[in-house]
Amino acid sequence: MHADFPHHSFPREAADLSRGSHASGDRAAFLAFVQDDASEAAIRGGLAEWGGGIALRRGGIATAIKALEREATPHVLLVDIAGIDDPVGQLEALAGICTPDVRVLVVGNNAEISFYRQLTRELGVAEYTHKPLTRDSTARLFGPFLAGGTTESDTTRRGGQVVAVCGARGGVGSTTVAVHLAMHLAEVSRGHVVLLDMQLRRGTTGLMFGVRPPPGLRVALEDPERVDGLFLERCAVSISERLKLIAAEEPMDAMPTPTIEGVTGLLGLLRQRFNYVVVDLRMPPGPTERAVLAASRLMLTVMGPDVASIRAAIAARKLVSGGAARMMTVLNRDGLAGGLKRKHVMEGLGTAPDVTITDLPKLLPRAANLGRAALAHSAVLRRALAPVTEEIAAVHTTAARPGLLARLLGNQA
Secondary structure (H helix, E strand, C coil), rough: CCCCCCCCCCHHHHHHHHHCCCCCCCCEEEEECCCCCHHHHHHHHHHHHHHHHHHEECCCHHHHHHHHHCCCCEEEEEEECCCCHHHHHHHHHHHHHHCCEEEEEEEEECCCCCHHHHHHCCCCEEEEECCCCCHHHHHHHHHHHHHCCCCCCHHHHHCCCEEEEECCCCCCCCHHHHHHHHHHHHHHHHCEEEEEEECCCCCCCHHHHHHCCCCCHHHHHHHEEEEEEEHHHHEEEEEEEEEEEECCCCCCCCCCCEEEEEEEEHHHHHHHCCCCCEECCCCCCHHHHHHHHCCEEEEEEEEEHHHHHHHHHHHHHHHCCCCCCCEEEEEEEEECCCCCCHHHHHHCCCCCEEEECCEEEEECHHHHCCCCCHHHHHHHHHHHHHHHHHHHCCCCCCCCCCCCHHHHCCCCC
């Protein structure tokens, strides 16, 4: 699966950069990683008029990758690829850990026009220039990005991937799968992940993480005019360094009325800011759920070992046939007492499930009641989710040994 830098930008935040503002949380306006004194001097001199918004560090793209695995992605990032054996591979690795709205500038030693076109057209790099740098070239090529300017390629950027997780029917554990998939993606890919719970009145993602979501999601879905760059600061709950949750806990007598415009607008914002958007989606889909499916690259249909789930999974397969999304079927609670045997599920579906998760009757309920997701303590979940994570993020995963908490919770896997 090809990784690339998305080309979207936030015009309002970009304008703020010209004043050296950190327009979104602790994100730097401009961060550069360069390997030599001459390049550093050229960048400082050429971009001097932007003053406090400029931060430079010594090192190449490998240093940048290591740093940004732990830090917030800047609005504008400059990396030095001079002397790198595999610059394209390194840039793809960098793309996987940066938020999709970043604008990436690159300097190196290759002066061939074909290399420039490969970086800017295929990888989505905003600008590339070769050394030696001068103050004039730095100001001319890189200055507009700090001033909020755009390039022709800015109109063609793609955002992060949307993954829809749907239950073939109620009670099959689709929220459990969505929660642990989001955690696994954030941990293994080191990308920025958001879990969006579209079940506004009965969603349980917050309970499974032991947090209470702040209000705001319903308003965003009903009134897209009120969604802006500060929405994430108000509504997203940080679960870990790389994972955020956006959910709601509307009262049972509430009557939310999400709009297609609200859903598509919110997804557009999230795709600019996150590498992966995992959506816990109810089935059967209404108009707003169909809008999510239309934006999804992958749809996971979660089913149980029962006849009703088989029938619903077949219907879901027909729903996405011919669409842009690829469907994977997840058989959850395999081995459930009284449930169908796996061979009977395969006969009913006409094919084997793409993913099978063994029934964990002690671990998952106890972890949910404690508000502690079980992924860190269950090798079973890790092994089961590995094919999905590899499909989404194109990374190889390994299962970890269960820890002490898993054994205390009753995991025998």
